[in-house]
Amino acid sequence: MLTSLRLLNFRCFESLSLELPEEGALFVGHNAQGKTSILEAVCVLVRLHSPRAKSMRPLMKFDASEFGIAGEGWERDLQVRHSRAGSKMLIDGEELKTQGEYLENGGLVVWMGNEDVELVRGSGGGRRRYLDFICSQLDQGYRRALSRYRRALKARNLLLKEPRLREDSIQAYTEILIEHGEYITSARQHVLTLLAPHLANTQKSVSGREEILAFEYQPGSGGSMVRAFESTAESERRQRQTLAGPHRDDFKILLNGLPAGDYASEGQQRTIALAMKLAQGDVLRSVGGKMPVYLLDDIFGELDPQRRNALMRYLPKSAQKLITTTNLDWMDQDLAGWSRYLVDAGSAKLEDS
Numbered sequence: 001m002l003t004s005l006r007l008l009n010f011r012c013f014e015s016l017s018l019e020l021p022e023e024g025a026l027f028v029g030h031n032a033q034g035k036t037s038i039l040e041a042v043c044v045l046v047r048l049h050s051p052r053a054k055s056m057r058p059l060m061k062f063d064a065s066e067f068g069i070a071g072e073g074w075e076r077d078l079q080v081r082h083s084r085a086g087s088k089m090l091i092d093g094e095e096l097k098t099q100g101e102y103l104e105n106g107g108l109v110v111w112m113g114n115e116d117v118e119l120v121r122g123s124g125g126g127r128r129r130y131l132d133f134i135c136s137q138l139d140q141g142y143r144r145a146l147s148r149y150r151r152a153l154k155a156r157n158l159l160l161k162e163p164r165l166r167e168d169s170i171q172a173y174t175e176i177l178i179e180h181g182e183y184i185t186s187a188r189q190h191v192l193t194l195l196a197p198h199l200a201n202t203q204k205s206v207s208g209r210e211e212i213l214a215f216e217y218q219p220g221s222g223g224s225m226v227r228a229f230e231s232t233a234e235s236e237r238r239q240r241q242t243l244a245g246p247h248r249d250d251f252k253i254l255l256n257g258l259p260a261g262d263y264a265s266e267g268q269q270r271t272i273a274l275a276m277k278l279a280q281g282d283v284l285r286s287v288g289g290k291m292p293v294y295l296l297d298d299i300f301g302e303l304d305p306q307r308r309n310a311l312m313r314y315l316p317k318s319a320q321k322l323i324t325t326t327n328l329d330w331m332d333q334d335l336a337g338w339s340r341y342l343v344d345a346g347s348a349k350l351e352d353s
């Protein structure tokens with residue numbers, strides 16, 4: 001649990017200091033006032049990961065040359081700083097050399113956003129990121145394997161684009177891809193089996209119906225990386241890119257046996273995405289051994305009031321929940337005792353409830 005948050009030149013915030021209650025808080029305000037940025041800062045501080053930016057650069061206030069996020073959580077003082085010279089991560093004032101060291105023994109996060117529906121109807125990239133975010137939080141080795149795989153994939157694709165192919169070098173990278181690729185694929189497959197029993201509960205809780213939600217893994221190597229490289233060798237050299245491996249993994253989402261991307265209604269797709277994120281929280285808790293912080297960014301807009309309240313009730317009581325919303329008209333009385341911050345033009349003030 002994070003007990004405080006301090007921002008300096010982060011997105012629209014020049015400076016901000018907040019206390020975060022144990023059960024969490026609501027961040028209420030009009031559009032474009034900074035609500036998402038607060039949740040994003042928490043995600044970066046806890047997991048070094050922004051759910052909406054590919055790099056740290058866009059997180060820096062337009063007119064600033066560095067930004068900082070700090071907070072106390074999990075009995076440590078955490079700090080992330082970024083400037084043009086690079087990023088620094090500190091725990092209790094001591095700078096750490098690697099992201100792995102910073103993340104080790106830290107907190108876990110579930111991010112739920114309006115865009116999650118793309119998990120159901122969008123391309124495989126979103127579903128791979130969903131699995132990667134879970135696997136990376138459960139296993140430090142996974143983060144390492146993924147980053148080595150990505151580097152080797154980039155290098156091998158560049159080699160395949162050269163006018164004269166250097167087969168020895170390509171083969172050297174093939175071996176790296178096989179080593180890390182097998183690890184990534186089996187970790188993703190394992191996480192899907194961990195998610196399966198939770199999905200049944202979460203789907204029922206959010207939809208209020210007996211619907212069967214299931215995943216079917218589709219490895220981008222077809223099952224064996226070694227055989228995949230043999231069978232794609234010719235086409236790779238024609239198309240000049242690596243064609244098999246976990247960068248092409250995907251999984252089918254089936255609702256009552258039918259592909260949800262093609263058959264489920266808009267409302268059902270949104271419910272499935274919520275169920276997937278809630279199941280993520282259940283797995284992080286049961287396997288990762290820690291209660292994650294739930295960051296819910298404006299996910300209520302597309303749900304009817306009954307589902308909004310059902311979702312609020314499903315969230316674990318003992319978890320810290322930080323929630324953004326533009327209004328609270330829909331909230332049932334028994335849920336109304338939350339701490340509320342009014343977010344307005346890059347400031348956040350605690351309101352009397």
Ligand SMILES: Nc1ncnc2c1ncn2[C@@H]1O[C@H](COP(=O)(O)OP(=O)(O)OP(=O)(O)O)[C@@H](O)[C@H]1O
Nearest residue numbers: 011012031032033034035036037058059060061062
């Ligand atoms: N790097 C940056 N520097 C300064 N301002 C930024 C930066 N990045 C985004 N902003 C601005 O910060 C403001 C707040 O954005 P944010 O997404 O946090 O708002 P929000 O309250 O969540 O809005 P919504 O309800 O529309 O999602 C926006 O006006 C945005 O343009």
